[in-house]
Amino acid sequence: MKKKIEKALPKIVGKLINTSSHVSKSYAANKAMALFATPRKGKLTPNQRAFLKSAKTLELQHDGLKITTYQWAAKGKTILLAHGWESNSARWKNLISVLQKHHYNIVALDAPAHGNSGGDTFNAILYAEFINEVSKKFQPEIIIGHSVGGMASIFFQKKYQLASLKKMILLGAPNEFKDIFKNYTNLLNYNSKVINALEDLVIKRFGAPPESFSSAKHSVSIQVEGLIIHDKKDRIIPFNDSKAIHENLKNSKLVPTVGYGHALNSDEVHQHILTFLKQ
Numbered sequence: 001m002k003k004k005i006e007k008a009l010p011k012i013v014g015k016l017i018n019t020s021s022h023v024s025k026s027y028a029a030n031k032a033m034a035l036f037a038t039p040r041k042g043k044l045t046p047n048q049r050a051f052l053k054s055a056k057t058l059e060l061q062h063d064g065l066k067i068t069t070y071q072w073a074a075k076g077k078t079i080l081l082a083h084g085w086e087s088n089s090a091r092w093k094n095l096i097s098v099l100q101k102h103h104y105n106i107v108a109l110d111a112p113a114h115g116n117s118g119g120d121t122f123n124a125i126l127y128a129e130f131i132n133e134v135s136k137k138f139q140p141e142i143i144i145g146h147s148v149g150g151m152a153s154i155f156f157q158k159k160y161q162l163a164s165l166k167k168m169i170l171l172g173a174p175n176e177f178k179d180i181f182k183n184y185t186n187l188l189n190y191n192s193k194v195i196n197a198l199e200d201l202v203i204k205r206f207g208a209p210p211e212s213f214s215s216a217k218h219s220v221s222i223q224v225e226g227l228i229i230h231d232k233k234d235r236i237i238p239f240n241d242s243k244a245i246h247e248n249l250k251n252s253k254l255v256p257t258v259g260y261g262h263a264l265n266s267d268e269v270h271q272h273i274l275t276f277l278k279q
Helices: 002-021 025-037 046-052 089-100 124-138 148-160 177-187 192-206 215-219 239-248 267-278
Strands: 056-062 065-072 078-082 105-109 142-146 167-171 225-231 252-257
Touching (some): 065 124, 177 192, 252 267
Parallel strands (some): 078 142, 167 225, 225 252
Antiparallel strands (some): 065 105
16 A cells, blocks of 8 residues: 555646646746755665764865765875765765775765755755865865766866866766656656746756756766766666767776666676776
């Protein structure tokens, strides 16, 4: 019974927003956008908090929003870790234990509205600004981004061209924001009024339509070495997204995996990362 209710809930919410669009399209669009941009999870569990206590914590700011960072200091090159949607910095626990054995200076950040960072809503553009603030402080030579953390890393480097950055590793990164957006509007079965008003709202807030926010298009002007890893059976982000990014990120290598899903949290993936870092 519970599963049936959970399955029906998106359509119920979508119907309510569709109904409100007949009274006010702008009201409906704002409600739909808030729902789209508000993570349901991503806050820290007690076990995750315990792990993150092993790091030195530093808080930074962007537009009055708190950015929480964690550092596992060492004398090697600095690696910045950017997690994905509805996650937090503790998701890197296994990879961090591997990187520490090779004496990398590791920094992770919590995304907007995730972990211990501030904000109520999330988007890859704001996340890119968080990454920029952290990068100004720590000057990483390597960025590793998972899922939308990879997309935000691309948006960041395209805009700021951080001079210290030499390598970028993208794990299951999405390509087109418009596809994510379409999946959302389909899931809630929004009517044309809501969809059109949502697209207008994206232009108003971010200065461009959804189709402009493309990881592949933004990768064209990025010169750093890239490693792109994506599982062929990823049920969250299609493998073809990484193929498109690889075709546009000039100096990149695409490594397909099978059986690790979207999380890509495996020894094989960690070994691919280490090999690339040592090159």
